[in-house]
Amino acid sequence: MNEDEFEKQVGNNDDFIEDIILSAGRNLSFEKRLKCLHQSDRIDQLYGCLRCTGFEERIGWLSNLQSYELFNEERRGFVSALNLYSIGEVGDRFEVSLIYPPYFYVETKLGREKDVYAYLSKRYHNRCLSFDLIAKEDLGN
Structure with missing residues (x-):
């Protein structure tokens, strides 16, 4: 995928990086933080990394991790999480979010x-x- 196709599907990468930096400081509005989360998920999907949401057992090798925040529908708020990116047994990529209390x-x-x-x-x-x-x-x- 070239840069123009990427920007069509995701948006301007420079704006996204700026939003991530601001989001880390929590200076963004609720809507902007939610938009950043959706945009981050779309980027992961474009690179073939699917989020595991069920309780299925998967075997993989941890390739990366990063701090993250998830939106909790029940509490209508954000919770701290750690995204664990893995490569599966057949070469597929997946991510799991581990929620942790502050x-x-x-x-x-x-x-x-x-x-x-x-x-x-x-x-x-x-x-x-x-x-x-x-x-x-x-x-x-």
Whole structure:
């Protein structure tokens, strides 16, 4: 497929790359983010990479991965996901999206970890899926 045919089916590639960069910063409107997702799916289909949505077992070799967001119809919102691109046993290409909950780390003063953990788990028990106490090393110092 040449570049003109690609632009006819997908649109201007420069605009698409710009949209992806903005989408990562979440500066896009709801409609624009949804349009980017549909455009990304069309590009994957043009390159022969089909999205697996069922629960069928497939064997393949992981060839690439990238962060992604999916639209959740039930909640009418976006969820974080990881797209796993694979090459199947017969040379076919497919992708699987793995949804994961957002997370963040909180740094505490030494010796106060358990106090902060207890406070956060008590204060936000109904808003968070889980709390974990994890030791990390700050490589910046």
